[in-house]
Amino acid sequence: MLLLYATDHSLYCAKTRILLRHKGLAFREEPPVGGGGSDAYKQIVPSGNLPALVHGDLVLSDSEAIAEYIEEAFPDPPMMPVALDQRSKARERSRFHDTRLEPALRALFPIVKAGGGSAEDIDAATDGVTARLAQLARMLEDPLAPTDMMTLGDCGLPVTFDWIDAICGGLKAPIEWPARVTEYRQWLDTFEAVTTELEVRHPIMQGWVTSHLG
Numbered sequence: 001m002l003l004l005y006a007t008d009h010s011l012y013c014a015k016t017r018i019l020l021r022h023k024g025l026a027f028r029e030e031p032p033v034g035g036g037g038s039d040a041y042k043q044i045v046p047s048g049n050l051p052a053l054v055h056g057d058l059v060l061s062d063s064e065a066i067a068e069y070i071e072e073a074f075p076d077p078p079m080m081p082v083a084l085d086q087r088s089k090a091r092e093r094s095r096f097h098d099t100r101l102e103p104a105l106r107a108l109f110p111i112v113k114a115g116g117g118s119a120e121d122i123d124a125a126t127d128g129v130t131a132r133l134a135q136l137a138r139m140l141e142d143p144l145a146p147t148d149m150m151t152l153g154d155c156g157l158p159v160t161f162d163w164i165d166a167i168c169g170g171l172k173a174p175i176e177w178p179a180r181v182t183e184y185r186q187w188l189d190t191f192e193a194v195t196t197e198l199e200v201r202h203p204i205m206q207g208w209v210t211s212h213l214g
């Protein structure tokens, strides 16, 4: 059986759980041995990254590397389009999530951990998220963007969207969601792998935000 090293709060771990569930794969989940960043965990996973997957002799970290491995090792149901240009667009969406939208969200975490921040700091951070959501809306309008099947490129987004709502709600700094992104989000929520993850993750996110912001 597949083993997933993961933690409750990590959205990259949530991304990988959505992938594994959508593939219908059984997996066992464990927290990192000795805690995140521990030497004991790095003995198993040299990068110390979460998530990490163990499949037989293979120990693999990084959610993108894991996703591509799973797609190749377990091709059914497919989570990449057939057409080359659409496949490239699925990868683009995934990288956009990991390297653009998620870092914009991550900029809000220190503000929450500090129990709040100045109006300027909050505005700057939420403007960053809003700008990325507007870019995502335009990317979704691209006729080559895959929108008729859940792909590897979609798995990271649902939990990131939920984190944005939880944090911006807690900071009382509402985000303007582009209509196209809202529609995309609603479509993602029709997949059981997504709803199962959100049901578990939502109270954890909300609890973390409330523990800092009240």
Ligand SMILES: N[C@@H](CCC(=O)N[C@@H](CS)C(=O)NCC(=O)O)C(=O)O
Pocket (backbone or CB within 6 Å): 009, 010, 011, 012, 013, 036, 037, 047, 048, 049, 050, 051, 061, 062, 063, 064, 098
């Ligand atoms: N690009 C990585 C990012 C994952 C990531 O940032 N994971 C965090 C937890 S959310 C982590 O492993 N932090 C500990 C570390 O980097 O040593 C991926 O997609 O897996």
